[in-house]
Amino acid sequence: MTTTQEHIAVKHIAIIGNPNCGKTTVFNALTGLRQKVGNYPGVTVEKKEGKIVLDDGKKISILDLPGTYSLSANSPDEKIATDVLLGRLADTPFPDAVICVVDASNIERNLYLLSQIIDQHFPVIVALNMIDVAEQEGITIDVRKLSSLLGVPIIPTIASKKTGTDHLLSALKNALSVSPQARRWQMPDIVGQEHQELISLLVSNEKMNEHVAYHEAQALLSTPRDSRLLKDVLTAETFDHLQQDHQKLESLGFDRYSIFVESRYQWIKQVCEQCVTTSVKQNDLTFSDKIDSVVTHKVGGFIIFFTLMMVMFQTIFTWAALPMELIGEGFDLLGAHIGNIIPPGDLHDLVVNGAISGVGAVVTFLPQILFLFLFLGLLEDTGYMARAAFIMDRLMGKVGLHGKSFIPLLSSFACAIPGIMATRTIENPKDRLVTMLVAPLMSCSARLPVFALLIAAFIPHTTILGFLNLAGLVLVSMYLLGLIMALLMAWLFKKTLLKGESPSFVMELPPYRMPSIKNTILHMWERSRIFLKRAGTIILGVSIVLWFLATYPKLNEGTPSEKLAHSFVGRAGHFIEPALTPLGFDWKIGIGIISSLLQREVFVSTMGTIYNIENSDNNTLSLRQQIQSDVDPVTGLPKFTALTAICLMVYYVLAMQCMSTVAVMRRETNGWKWPAFQFAYMTVLAYVGTFITYKVGLWIIS
Amino acid sequence: MNDITLNQLHPGESGVVEKLITAEPQLRMRLLELGLLKGTQVEIIRYAPLGDPIEIKVRGYRLSIRKIEAESVIISRN
Numbered sequence: 001m002t003t004t005q006e007h008i009a010v011k012h013i014a015i016i017g018n019p020n021c022g023k024t025t026v027f028n029a030l031t032g033l034r035q036k037v038g039n040y041p042g043v044t045v046e047k048k049e050g051k052i053v054l055d056d057g058k059k060i061s062i063l064d065l066p067g068t069y070s071l072s073a074n075s076p077d078e079k080i081a082t083d084v085l086l087g088r089l090a091d092t093p094f095p096d097a098v099i100c101v102v103d104a105s106n107i108e109r110n111l112y113l114l115s116q117i118i119d120q121h122f123p124v125i126v127a128l129n130m131i132d133v134a135e136q137e138g139i140t141i142d143v144r145k146l147s148s149l150l151g152v153p154i155i156p157t158i159a160s161k162k163t164g165t166d167h168l169l170s171a172l173k174n175a176l177s178v179s180p181q182a183r184r185w186q187m188p189d190i191v192g193q194e195h196q197e198l199i200s201l202l203v204s205n206e207k208m209n210e211h212v213a214y215h216e217a218q219a220l221l222s223t224p225r226d227s228r229l230l231k232d233v234l235t236a237e238t239f240d241h242l243q244q245d246h247q248k249l250e251s252l253g254f255d256r257y258s259i260f261v262e263s264r265y266q267w268i269k270q271v272c273e274q275c276v277t278t279s280v281k282q283n284d285l286t287f288s289d290k291i292d293s294v295v296t297h298k299v300g301g302f303i304i305f306f307t308l309m310m311v312m313f314q315t316i317f318t319w320a321a322l323p324m325e326l327i328g329e330g331f332d333l334l335g336a337h338i339g340n341i342i343p344p345g346d347l348h349d350l351v352v353n354g355a356i357s358g359v360g361a362v363v364t365f366l367p368q369i370l371f372l373f374l375f376l377g378l379l380e381d382t383g384y385m386a387r388a389a390f391i392m393d394r395l396m397g398k399v400g401l402h403g404k405s406f407i408p409l410l411s412s413f414a415c416a417i418p419g420i421m422a423t424r425t426i427e428n429p430k431d432r433l434v435t436m437l438v439a440p441l442m443s444c445s446a447r448l449p450v451f452a453l454l455i456a457a458f459i460p461h462t463t464i465l466g467f468l469n470l471a472g473l474v475l476v477s478m479y480l481l482g483l484i485m486a487l488l489m490a491w492l493f494k495k496t497l498l499k500g501e502s503p504s505f506v507m508e509l510p511p512y513r514m515p516s517i518k519n520t521i522l523h524m525w526e527r528s529r530i531f532l533k534r535a536g537t538i539i540l541g542v543s544i545v546l547w548f549l550a551t552y553p554k555l556n557e558g559t560p561s562e563k564l565a566h567s568f569v570g571r572a573g574h575f576i577e578p579a580l581t582p583l584g585f586d587w588k589i590g591i592g593i594i595s596s597l598l599q600r601e602v603f604v605s606t607m608g609t610i611y612n613i614e615n616s617d618n619n620t621l622s623l624r625q626q627i628q629s630d631v632d633p634v635t636g637l638p639k640f641t642a643l644t645a646i647c648l649m650v651y652y653v654l655a656m657q658c659m660s661t662v663a664v665m666r667r668e669t670n671g672w673k674w675p676a677f678q679f680a681y682m683t684v685l686a687y688v689g690t691f692i693t694y695k696v697g698l699w700i701i702s
Numbered sequence: 703m704n705d706i707t708l709n710q711l712h713p714g715e716s717g718v719v720e721k722l723i724t725a726e727p728q729l730r731m732r733l734l735e736l737g738l739l740k741g742t743q744v745e746i747i748r749y750a751p752l753g754d755p756i757e758i759k760v761r762g763y764r765l766s767i768r769k770i771e772a773e774s775v776i777i778s779r780n
Contacts, residue, residue, distance in 0.1 A: 070735040074728060108761045109737050223727050257727070261734040288764075289747075298751045390766050394752035403755070403766070505755055506732055506771060509764040 010051075011060045011176055012093045016081060016117060017101030018110050019067035020383075020510035022129040024048075025159040026101050027064040028518055030169065037526055046421065047092075054173055063095070069109070071116045071215060072223075076424040085120055086212050097123040097175045099168065104134035104141060104156070105511070107276060111150075111268045112261075118152060120211050121180040125171050126154040127164070133511070137286065142275035149271045151181040160516050185267030190252065191259050194245045195221060198238075205235040218260050221245060288511040292387070301391045308384075312375045314472045316448075320367035327367070331360030350547055358543025359536070361608035361623065362601050365449040366528060372414050372445050373527045374520060381515035385410070386507060393505055399487050400494030402426075402505040405435040409486060412442035413479065414527075416661045419444075420668060430498045434490050436668060437678055440661050441486040443479045443653055446600040450652050451478055453604050457624040458645040474646070482653045485685070542602050546595055550610060564610065569595075583687070584647050584694040588630075593657070600657045643697040650693045655686035706779060708744065709756065709772035716745035717777035724774035737761040738775060 017023035027035075031050025048064040065084055066077040073079035080089070087094035100117050102110040118124055128143065147154040153171050157164030187195065195217050202213035220230075220242055231239055249256050294300050335356040342348045379385045385407055393403030404426050412419030419439040426432040443451075455471050462470040546569065555566040564570045565587075572594055573587030580590050588610055596603035604623075611626040627640050656662070656679045665675035705720055719742045724730045737760055738744070747757040747764065755768040 069732075072731055072735065074732060106761075106763045109763060112735060112737070223731060255721075257722075257730055258734050258739060261731075262739055265737065265739055292748070292757075296748060296751060296757070301751045386766075390755065390757065391751050393766070393768070394750060394754050397754070397768075402768075505766065505768045506729070506736065507766045508736075509757060509766050511764075 009059075011058060011096045012063065013060050013097050013099060013172065014063045014065050014084060014095035015099045015101060016065045016085065016113070017067060017129075018069055018103060018106075018113055020508060021067070021101045021103035021106075021110060022159050023067055023101045024064060025516050025519060026099070026127050026129060026157065026165065026168070027062065028516075028522055029159045029162050029165040031062055033522075035522075052169075054169060056173055058173065058176070060172065062099075063092070068113065070113055072219060075426065082215075085117070085122075086215060087209070088212070095122060097125065097172065099125050099127055099172075101127045101129050101159075104128050104131045105137055105139060107134075107139070107141065108265075108268055108272060111271065112264055114150070114152075115185060115264050115268065116215075118150070118181055119183050119214065121182075123175045123178045123180055124152045125168065125175045126150070126152055127159070127168055128154050128156045129159055131156045132158050132161075133513075138279040140277045140279065145275040146271065149184075149274060151184060153178075160514070185264050187260065187263045188254070191221075191249065191254065191263075194249065198241065198245065201238045201241055205238050221249070222256050222258075222260055286511065288383075291512050292509075295384070295387050296391055301387075305388060305391060308379075310476065312372075314469070314476075316368050316371045316375070318472075320371055323367040324364050328360065328364045331356060331363070335360070346551070349551065350544065354544050354547025355540060357608045358546070358605040359540050361605040362449065362539050363532065365445075365452065365601065365604075366531060368448050368452065369414075369445045369531055370524050370528055372448075373524050376411060376414050377520040377523045378515050379410075381513065381519060383510045383512045386509050389507060390509060395487075399491035401431055401435060401490055404505065404507060405431065405490075408435050408439055409442050409483075412439040412444060415444045415446065416440040416442065416658065417664050420661065420664050423668075430494075433669065433674065434493045434498050436665060437493060437674070437681075438486040438490045440656055440658065440678070440682065441482050441489065441654065443482040444600075444658075446658065447478075447652050449601045449604045451475055451649055453607070453624055453627075454645040454649055457628050458640065458642045474649075478649050478653055481650065485654060485689075489681075489685075538599065539602060539605060542595060543605055546606055550591075569610075582694070583651070583690045584644055584697075589644075589648065593651075596657050597659070599660065600652055603652070603657075643694070643701065646697065647690050647694045651686050651690040653686075654682060654689045656682035705776055707773045708746075708758070708767075708775035708777055709769045711746045711777070711779070713746050713748050715779070716743060717779045718743055720776040720778055722774055723776060724771070729771060729774070733771075733775070736765065743780075744775075744777060 015023055015027050017026075027048065027050065031052060034052060035048055035050035037046060037048050046066075050062045050064075051059065052062065053059050063084070065081040068078040068081045070078075071082045071085065073082045083089040084092050085095065085098070098117055100114050102114060114124070114126065126147075128141065128146075131141070134141065143154050143156055153175065155164050155167045155171050157168060159165060186192075198217040198220065199210070199213045202208045202216055203210060206213075208216060230242070234242065246256065249259070295304055335352045338356065339348060339352045342351060379388070388410065389403030389406045392406045396402055396406055405423070408419045408422035408426070410419075411422045416439050419442065420436045423432045423435045423439070426435060455474055459471045459474050549568040549572075550564060550570070551567060553566065553568070555563045565574070569591045570587065573590035576590045576594070577585075577587040580586070580593075585593075588607075591610060592603045592606045595606040607627065608623050611623055611630075630640055662675045662679060665678060666672060669675065706717075708717070711717060719738055719740055721740060722730050722733055722738065724733075742760060745759040747759050749756055750766075755766045756772055758765050758767060758772075
């Protein structure tokens with residue numbers, strides 16, 4: 001019986017490693033498409049899991065932990081990794097074994113984390129990754145010797161080429177039955193004695209298990225945490241003992257901070273001296289150095305940075321055009337086809353004009369979103385993102401933030417939600433909050449459909465200055481507006497609400513690497529799945545509800561326009577029209593704004609629904625043509641002008657029209673205070689900003 | 703003594719870490735764990751285009767560190 005049970009029970013394996021060691025590539029190579037992305041309960045740290053079956057029938061679940069340099073948690077991300085490994089996280093099973101990914105080209109620092117993992121008594125397998133890179137740099141590693149010195153199995157891998165990952169899987173089979181290793185590094189005798197005493201106290205008084213106590217004892221001995229706080233957490237006996245330990249170690253001349261770190265590194269040095277040889281002269285310029293001398297050049301660096309951004313947004317606009325058209329036509333065909341099956345009437349209208357056109361209008365933008373994530377993924381994977389932070393840090397410093405805030409802000413160009421989630425790498429809580437507050441001002445991909453529709457309809461594709469496309473230029477301006485406002489508001493918040501000293505900026509600049517196509521495609525696939533899921537659920541729901549609100553109460557006589565004005569939606573739009581008139585918007589836009597409070601891209605589908613209903617006798621015209629030809633019945637002039645379009649875009653740049661972001665903010669800040677504040681300040685900003693744009697626009701025209 | 707702070711070195715120059723003098727425990731711990739220990743060799747690679755932060759080479763990898771943080775790293779010039 002027991003053997004069958006062993007076969008059925010799922011074993012949990014955690015993958016851990018330093019940032020930039022190729023950990024995700026190892027994870028992807030092992031699990032492929034059998035992975036699931038979720039969240040850790042209560043926090044929004046992304047939880048990536050994959051389930052595989054070994055050839056002996058064992059089922060294992062592999063968990064990809066956030067990258068970390070050590071188990072002394074600094075940021076929420078690193079804290080998750082530590083908590084999982086210490087078994088402190090509810091709902092996440094304690095790992096049965098750990099795969100530690102070690103970057104062979106950067107072995108000393110990577111072994112530091114490994115030594116901490118080994119101390120936790122896990123069965124550990126080391127994936128010695130990127131051995132090809134190490135070889136190119138003239139680093140030779142005696143794997144067998146290293147393995148015997150560390151006391152753990154080591155599998156050399158090149159995860160990007162899937163080399164060695166099969167061996168990793170077969171090593172996993174054995175690892176589950178291997179007994180864990182004991183600590184091999186030495187701490188000074190007196191320290192070891194105090195350490196041991198403290199562990200015993202933590203086990204008996206604080207009821208910690210031995211492994212947690214081992215970790216905590218080191219942390220307590222080496223850092224002066226807030227003593228008042230410690231007094232509340234620790235029992236009086238442990239607390240007093242700890243105070244005595246601190247005094248004793250200091251009087252003996254120990255630097256408490258560095259005792260454990262130094263002892264570990266000393267051991268690592270001895271290990272490396274025995275099995276790592278470096279043949280290339282230290283001063284030779286590496287490939288990365290050569291790129292860096294251009295990319296971080298005083299002038300060239302910024303030219304490259306802004307050119308990259310420019311190219312990125314121009315390409316998103318042009319490359320996505322054809323697939324977008326095809327998707328649009330596909331939905332038209334689908335609508336026509338289904339329209340033929342269902343007899344004319346309310347149901348026909350609901351399906352064709354409500355559901356299909358509403359969802360179709362949003363799904364059309366999938367290609368642009370894919371391209372955006374493709375570019376962002378490539379920038380991250382190549383290592384350029386860290387350089388962007390490096391060259392932008394001084395500027396970010398001017399508004400009180402640091403280069404690390406730049407990456408979440410840049411990610412917010414894709415979506416504020418991963419952007420806000422990316423702020424977890426920021427250690428200082430105030431800085432993190434400021435970054436989160438301004439992140440939604442960066443123009444996310446949900447605004448792209450709105451921009452794209454309005455630009456296509458009202459901004460001519462004129463070429464100016466010989467090479468710049470006016471439509472592209474307007475798009476770039478909208479992105480710039482969001483960026484500038486974000487920096488301005490960050491500066492304001494740092495000066496007023498969230499005063500604090502400038503935070504630390506210690507960041508690794510990883511070597512440039514060829515991006516992994518597989519990683520990038522998996523990432524794009526994940527994002528598009530989330531996007532399509534939203535289109536299939538929220539947007540479908542909103543489309544149907546809106547169709548209902550825009551159809552009832554019914555008016556039997558009159559033009560489609562009058563019918564719409566008579567409906568619930570028409571009334572709501574009319575109701576808020578007085579507030580919108582100063583912005584140059586009419587009640588139809590009012591309907592769009594109300595319905596897209598949930599999420600911005602709904603604006604496009606709402607306009608789709610509204611205009612389809614209005615012109616149901618002329619379904620062949622595309623949405624943008626219909627908006628262009630919408631004429632004021634009194635004056636005969638177009639209702640929508642280029643100015644209206646620009647005002648609307650400014651409104652959408654500045655307004656918080658996204659309930660998912662509000663929800664993420666609530667989760668990340670643990671309350672409603674900050675999301676409510678964020679919603680309020682952005683709404684005011686949007687109203688004032690749009691008002692100014694409209695008035696200035698009118699003044700220029702006249 | 704030839705002790706200076708890390709930010710006083712110019713690109714291309716290197717030194718050996720003597721001690722860290724930051725009062726901020728988190729920064730201190732991070733720098734230590736990243737390998738900036740007494741006796742560790744550090745080299746200045748370059749300054750960022752706007753003059754701050756600094757790119758340094760330590761234990762074979764590259765680290766970006768602000769001038770103000772580099773001020774807390776006491777080194778002896780090679």
